[in-house]
Amino acid sequence: MAKILAGVGTSHVPAIGAAIDLGKTQEPYWQPIFAGYEKSKQWLKEVDPDVVILVYNDHATAFALDVVPTFALGIADEYQPADEGWGPRPVPVVKGHSELSRHLGTSLIFDHFDMTIVNEMAVDHGLTVPLSLMCGQPEAWPFKVVPLCVNVVQYPPPTGARCFDLGKAIRKAVEAFDEDLKVVIFGTGGMSHQLHGERAGMINREWDNKFLDDLSADPQRLTQIPHVEYIRETGAEGVETVMWLIMRGALNEQVEEVHRHYHVPGSNTAVGHIILENR
Amino acid sequence: MVTTKHDYDDIPGTYVFDFDKSHDGYHLNMFCMSLLKAENRKAFLADEAGYLQQFPMTQEQRQAVMDRDWLRMIQLGGNIYYTSKIGATDGRSFQYIAGKMCGMSQEDYAKMMLNGGRPADGNRSKSEWEGEKANG
Numbered sequence: 001m002a003k004i005l006a007g008v009g010t011s012h013v014p015a016i017g018a019a020i021d022l023g024k025t026q027e028p029y030w031q032p033i034f035a036g037y038e039k040s041k042q043w044l045k046e047v048d049p050d051v052v053i054l055v056y057n058d059h060a061t062a063f064a065l066d067v068v069p070t071f072a073l074g075i076a077d078e079y080q081p082a083d084e085g086w087g088p089r090p091v092p093v094v095k096g097h098s099e100l101s102r103h104l105g106t107s108l109i110f111d112h113f114d115m116t117i118v119n120e121m122a123v124d125h126g127l128t129v130p131l132s133l134m135c136g137q138p139e140a141w142p143f144k145v146v147p148l149c150v151n152v153v154q155y156p157p158p159t160g161a162r163c164f165d166l167g168k169a170i171r172k173a174v175e176a177f178d179e180d181l182k183v184v185i186f187g188t189g190g191m192s193h194q195l196h197g198e199r200a201g202m203i204n205r206e207w208d209n210k211f212l213d214d215l216s217a218d219p220q221r222l223t224q225i226p227h228v229e230y231i232r233e234t235g236a237e238g239v240e241t242v243m244w245l246i247m248r249g250a251l252n253e254q255v256e257e258v259h260r261h262y263h264v265p266g267s268n269t270a271v272g273h274i275i276l277e278n279r
Numbered sequence: 280m281v282t283t284k285h286d287y288d289d290i291p292g293t294y295v296f297d298f299d300k301s302h303d304g305y306h307l308n309m310f311c312m313s314l315l316k317a318e319n320r321k322a323f324l325a326d327e328a329g330y331l332q333q334f335p336m337t338q339e340q341r342q343a344v345m346d347r348d349w350l351r352m353i354q355l356g357g358n359i360y361y362t363s364k365i366g367a368t369d370g371r372s373f374q375y376i377a378g379k380m381c382g383m384s385q386e387d388y389a390k391m392m393l394n395g396g397r398p399a400d401g402n403r404s405k406s407e408w409e410g411e412k413a414n415g
């Protein structure tokens with residue numbers, strides 16, 4: 001049987017990808033960000049998952065405004081790194097686990113989550129930056145990926161409670177998959193950041209860290225946070241953090257925080273990262 | 280016109296990209312989307328006004344693009360993930376655009392971020408802004 005072993009939360013700032021690709025990770029500006037992922041890379045190597053379910057959002061790359069799917073599940077065999085306007089990132093092709101994806105799609109829809117199904121999609125920094133942060137620069141990614149793309153660009157994104165419930169349904173589906181697979185789920189995006197308007201640059205370190213605390217201490221509280229609070233307290237684009245709740249919903253009620261990292265700034269954004277293991 | 284009140288209307292310096300904004304900015308944003316292709320970036324830079332004519336945007340939106348008035352584009356329905364593609368076409372960093380939107384030089388904006396960013400205190404509600412000025 002397939003089993004979800006752990007969850008990873010991480011920001012997916014595009015400039016972090018550029019810093020990796022341009023060999024700047026040891027520069028004083030970037031070094032403290034990457035230092036916080038050293039333990040994570042080691043941890044992931046030891047867990048050695050077969051599949052990562054990667055929850056992220058597309059940033060006007062594969063999807064535009066003509067059609068806006070709230071939850072889009074990739075079921076392809078592979079996904080190409082996208083050209084976001086300055087050429088694709090020099091990272092390996094992302095190999096899908098199509099069978100698991102198709103099983104998830106079926107199970108989720110029968111579980112009342114009406115997923116949009118995607119057979120072909122380029123993946124932008126939202127998906128590839130977390131892979132780089134957690135794996136470094138390998139020749140090939142060391143696991144297969146099931147991409148789950150969430151709309152957080154066009155307001156309103158799905159609610160925190162809905163995201164959490166989707167996580168639960170994902171867990172149920174994974175556990176019904178008839179192959180021995182070690183699965184880790186990533187929730188990405190966030191943490192506090194506002195990228196537009198006269199209030200650009202907003203960061204709320206205190207709010208972010210309370211969120212990180214409550215991922216293990218009180219996830220139910222997090223599911224009740226309304227969008228307006230994310231926007232007011234953490235910046236308009238900080239509402240991305242709602243995606244972490246899909247990851248959290250897919251884990252046990254009791255989890256153990258095995259690693260945390262928080263750093264400001266990563267370009268315009270607070271970089272937050274956590275690893276939660278099922279207990 | 281129907282004016283709906285939103286719980287986020289009171290947040291200062293923030294233009295929540297809801298369906299109304301998205302509807303107003305659709306063609307502006309889809310123009311930005313076209314800049315994902317290298318040949319379109321070239322064509323746009325060679326003849327901005329001519330290129331913009333292909334998209335049924337308002338003249339005000341076209342002018343904001345040509346003026347690189349980043350805040351105005353947002354006010355007219357642009358979304359930052361889209362309008363930043365114009366910045367990329369110009370070879371501008373994101374912090375340059377962000378600084379422009381809040382009336383700061385790129386250098387001052389970068390410094391603010393290094394110092395922990397713009398605080399939430401003093402920036403949660405419009406009543407905290409004197410004359411619509413952000414608290415740094």
Ligand SMILES: [Fe+2]
Nearest residue numbers: 057126189240
């Ligand atoms: Fe994002």
